[in-house]
Amino acid sequence: MTRLRPLAAVAAVSALLLTPAASACLWDTDTLWQERQEFPGTLELIVGKFPRHTDAFYEHRISTRGAALRLHALGERAMSAEDRAAAYDDLAVALDKLGRRDEALATLDKKVADVGELGEYETAANRGTILIHAGRFEEGLGEIDRALAINPDAHFGRERIQKLLVEYMLEKKSDAEAMPAPLAPIGPNREGFAKFLQERKVSLKDGRKGVEGMMRFGDYRSPALLEALGDLLMAPQVTSEFPDPAAARLLASRAYLAAGRSAPEAADAFHELAATALQMQQIDGQDVETKQVAEALEREFAETDEWFEKVREDEALWIEKSPDPDARFQEKYGVAILKVGDTSGRPSHIQDQWSADARHWPLDAAIGVGGLLTLAGIWALIAWRRRSPSGWEGS
Template identity: 45%
Template sequence: MLRFASAVLLCVVASNANACLWDLDTLEMERSRFPGALELIVGKFLRHSDVFYEWRIEDRQEKIAAVDAGELELSDAEVAGLYDDWAVALSKLGRDEDAIEVIDRKAERFPETGRYETHANRGTFLIHSGQLEEGIAEIDQALEINPEAHFGREKYQKLLAAYVLFRREIERRDDVSPADFKAVYSFAYFLEEHESADLKDAVDGLLGMMKFGDYKSPVLLEALGDIIWHFPHLRAEEDAKLLAARAFLRAAELTSDPDKAEALRKDAESALELQVIGDGSNRPFTVSEIEAQLAREVTEAEQWFGRIKKDEALWVEAADDPDQRFWDKYGLQDVRVGKVRMERLSERYAPKGIPRWMIAVVVGGAAATLLAIFGIVQLKKADRKSDAVFKGEPR
């Protein structure tokens, strides 16, 4: 707590001299203010592989067919949930038009069951496919049914879609420079027009959209950078400029528009402006340094997710219930960037069908054997020393 207070005081004092010192603690403080933000920016969070979603599409179709054939007994709510799973899996694979078709089939079959999920999912699929006005209308219907579902995520999804429409109109104007745009028309300032907008809720809403939607969306990444950098009335000790710079740079990597990528890099530069490294040199933090850190963090995330992909490929081929296997292995993991956990042998080989008790016996036996060998070696050393003493030989 003392370290945190000292760092904040240092930043406040330095800001009077138009600079703020940053070090390792600064990023950790930002991460504590916005938990999970860095992990979602770089992609190190619990998620499924494309192979898993392909399996889920087939699995849900088979279950629905079994229900229709009288071979499987499920409630209406359970069958409606199968349609939701099927549609979301299609969307995760970039097949939003197919997802809309499936969710419409659900709505036709179950007009009164799972209505909130129907409208929320359909609105999301429409927004993903670029049909923003229609998507907003669906989200409105979902909010009428349950305004607080998903911790208000849909509220900010609607606001973001409205902002994208607003931004398109502004970008058509000739009298707005890029600098003016970010200063006056960013998502952070757009939210200020809505008095019910709250920083924590807005961040949680955006992080939820990234986690359950598309964490690689340049629109979501830029919006996140905007609000954690200069949300209205945000004090210097409450913002997250290091995280914001990462969000802008990640968005620049992922956008297909070169002009937009350049603008996002400038946003990252602006977020780092007047910030200096607290290592005694007081030199400015550069975009290239943040880019290098970001590249390492993304690589870490990709390597970590590579293990999930391997597991899921195996489970899809061999496990009775890949869904359950995923949560059994990964559900309780503390997933953080910078935390590399050694994989236990039981986790590595159990997915291949080897019983955990057998792994424990083998590992325990090996450990006991090594311990016995070590004990024998020590006894022999002791015997040699005793013989040397008895014979008067130097030790």
């Protein structure tokens, strides 16, 4: 039998020793790694597994920012105009996060009275967003227009998409007393948010980036935002850009189901949209059913809830013990790379060094050292055979 030449033998053994073990799918019905390759972070936004604060943290921020401004007004604490403007913005946003929108708007009025036009863009952007959250859409659009006139490229253009989404919502609302859910009626010729953007020559990629930004910095549970995201993920002009359009449709189905979770009165309609997204979709040759995706989504929400309880514990401790809870949050979660399916609880500063299948580094190190020692032995054998060539080839 012909035997391997020395270099061929080394290459073959190296390939066998240094190939990592195959990783298993994270969930029964999805290949989440494919979804992340095409749409990094989108699943995490849908279920809320991204750095965000608890209500207790916002209460603490209201207390500390309000106290600082009061002390300055009494002459007991020096604050620059820039610091006061930032404190007013922090206070207004925290109040909005807790649903105290009238107080948030009053805070912005106090900011203008105190520091004038300083931070004019932030004032307009915050006021517009708070008004929109309060359902005062036309007033909010006026403030967003003012913010865009001051700084059209702020927040990577997110406010331009916010403006378009509000215009889309008003178009769908028409003369109805309440905003419909879903916004676009279900049917074979359904015209969702993607079609609305296309008609205005807006990039759907920019649209998705803007909607995801609103979810990250606004309310990720908003049915309107989740529906808009699902529409953008369903658009052929988006999915055709990627090798596996199924990844986009699987995420779209999750976005619609999550919208139904937030708007239970419209859950059946959103379930129908999810089923439409999954038509003709397969994984490993098997049709994907809405029930399977819904069950996976519930597991993903449960995992997120468990993770957020750790955030709650951290923030409660920092509020009680730390002089600067904001800095503690940034240190631990500011650079965190959070993934659905990863429940290891590893520190955020080393998380990006771990592989997607969460292998442990001692095992990886042992495999690597063993491979290197074996290669060293092979090279030693080659050197010895070169000194005794008659014993290498055989017959």
